[in-house]
Amino acid sequence: MENVGAIIKEWWASFNELLQTPLFEFGASKVDLGLIFYLAVSIAILIILSKWLMRFVVGKVLKNTHMEKGMLQSVATLVRFGILVVGFVIIFQTAGIDLSALSIVAGALGVGIGFGLQNITNNFISGLIILFERPIKVGDRIEVGDINGDVMSINARATTIITNDNISVIVPNSEFISGTVINWSH
Known part of the structure; x- marks a missing residue:
């Protein structure tokens, strides 16, 4: 043993x-x-x-x-x-x-990614604003730019609208924040 x-x-x-x-x-x-x-x-x-x-x-x-x-x-x-x-x-x-060695690399990488993903980040932040402020909701009848229709889904990057002709249009969320939106259901 x-x-x-x-x-x-x-x-x-x-x-x-x-x-x-x-x-x-x-x-x-x-x-x-x-x-x-x-x-x-x-x-x-x-x-x-x-x-x-x-x-x-x-x-x-x-x-x-x-x-x-x-x-x-x-x-x-x-x-x-x-x-x-x-x-x-x-x-x-x-x-x-020690993560301090990565801070310089992460900073430089962050700047590069920030410039590359600027539009995607803008649409993502706009999507969060839409979800929290709720200027539009799923099922609302809206008009944004030249597009009229019903909101079918609100995602992180874009919102899907079904037009009167039953066509799905994917609109970037930043257009709802920076442009004029008419919400006929509000």
């Missing part, structure tokens, strides 16, 4: 040494198998937890409010992304990875 205990201790020591063998350096941090395992497990738990919290917010917290289904999903998605961002920062900080 003592022999088995010694073998297990020896195996555990060699396994622990393998986990702590540095693979490469990332800034001032040394990355080893143990760190990669910790990050993988922590990120998996964070993703599962954020999905569960999103369902909890929609199903329990906001269930008795008088929000539309689209607005409920928008709030839940914002909660999930907030939890993911904060969770990733906490995970990387507790793992000992």
Whole structure:
């Protein structure tokens, strides 16, 4: 029995040494198998937890409010992304990875992505404004620009309108914020 205990201790020591063998350096941090395992497990738990919290917010917290289904999903998605961002920062900080080295790269990347996705971001923010302020709702009869019809769906980037000729027109959400909109159902 003592022999088995010694073998297990020896195996555990060699396994622990393998986990702590540095693979490469990332800034001032040394990355080893143990760190990669910790990050993988922590990120998996964070993703599962954020999905569960999103369902909890929609199903329990906001269930008795008088929000539309689209607005409920928008709030839940914002909660999930907030939890993911904060969770990733906490995970990387507790793992000992210095994120200050990434700040310059993230800033430069953010500027490039910002210019590239300017219209998409504008439409996304406009979609959030539409969902929260509710100048139009699904089922409303509206006129925006040269388009007359009924609002069929309001999504994050664009709104679908069915015209009198039964044609689906996808209108970017920024047109509802920057242009003149006549809501015949309001």
